[in-house]
């Protein structure tokens with residue numbers, strides 16, 4: 001009696017349901033063995049592995065087994081050709097492999113004869129199996145493409161989303177973190193490292209790479225890109241986490257069209273005024289340190305310029321008290337703030353019409369540019385202009401379009417935010433001293449830099465400065481007359497009645 005081994009395989013759940021089940025295959029193969037006079041010595045069972053021969057562990061084991069036991073194996077029995085492989089090259093390679101070992105490959109449900117016709121039939125079956133395989137792959141690809149064009153994202157969901165029903169949807173556990181990250185970055189007040197730290201404190205760990213990829217990922221803004229399927233981005237039918245305006249703003253900052261405002265970073269939270277207030281004698285920035293008193297440590301700000309003749313030093317508490325008083329002093333009074341708000345609103349309304357006008361202009365310009373671009377395409381298609389001229393000109397137009405789109409976004413933003421900002425700014429100015437006292441080091445330094453961009457020089461219980469933010473004016477300036485009130489840059493005062 002001859003010896004045979006059996007190889008069975010299912011690749012997907014469906015096949016198990018369609019009567020290709022492993023048990024069914026094995027039963028058929030065993031019946032075939034008995035009828036043809038073979039004794040089955042071993043069964044190799046492959047479950048749900050890849051269609052590729054080299055990735056199938058059981059097939060690999062079977063081949064090793066055949067090499068080791070070639071003298072004791074006469075045949076390998078497989079249910080149908082497509083169970084062995086759907087790849088025609090693989091089919092020939094495997095046939096050759098077993099033939100060299102003098103092992104016959106028999107199929108329980110195919111013709112196993114040795115005539116030329118039988119061989120042709122087997123080869124044709126192999127070709128057919130490959131054809132089916134290709135067709136299946138094509139169907140999957142086409143199906144995915146259709147779904148993609150309809151707005152489905154079917155690949156790995158980015159952080160902040162989860163997969164659901166063949167698309168993605170916001171992940172209730174992480175979506176709010178993504179929103180916060182974009183919000184923080186869009187303010188232009190934070191660098192990426194600062195955002196990573198803030199998020200870590202919030203319990204959301206990310207690294208620089210992840211953050212960078214996140215900020216650039218158009219999926220958050222609801223757009224999907226896949227060049228081979230669509231030249232244009234596709235609008236997803238899932239909920240975007242980030243608004244278009246915010247996403248674009250973040251891109252502007254990333255691409256350096258808008259600067260990130262950085263704080264003057266010194267990392268000792270005990271000395272917020274260090275490197276900011278300068279020595280009354282030499283005008284070099286003061287540093288801070290503690291010196292040992294008899295009972296306790298005293299904190300001082302002091303000049304550490306070797307060449308300074310004064311070696312100025314002042315108790316931390318005292319200098320900070322004088323600073324807070326100074327803040328309080330430059331803070332405009334409430335009625336003045338009200339006047340400020342009213343005036344800005346007046347000017348704002350007046351400017352609004354001008355702004356709407358310029359918005360219209362930019363929009364028209366954009367339409368014109370886009371028309372020119374499409375005309376250019378026609379000219380190229382008709383062969384009237386050369387490829388080179390076309391490329392040069394389209395690049396130029398694209399740049400102009402981008403520039404105008406950016407301008408348009410800027411105009412929109414000002415409109416949306418001005419009223420809100422105004423209220424907020426007034427509140428902030430009103431409470432500037434409390435805000436400074438209670439803020440952490442970072443906020444303190446930001447405020448200092450905002451109000452006194454060039455720093456402050458201490459001068460006998462008071463300060464001198466080369467520049468003060470136009471939002472804050474020393475009170476005595478105001479006391480002269482409200483008519484001389486200075487408005488922030490960009491807002492001219494209304495003519496006096």
Ligand SMILES: [Zn+2]
Nearest residue numbers: 279282303308
């Ligand atoms: Zn000095």
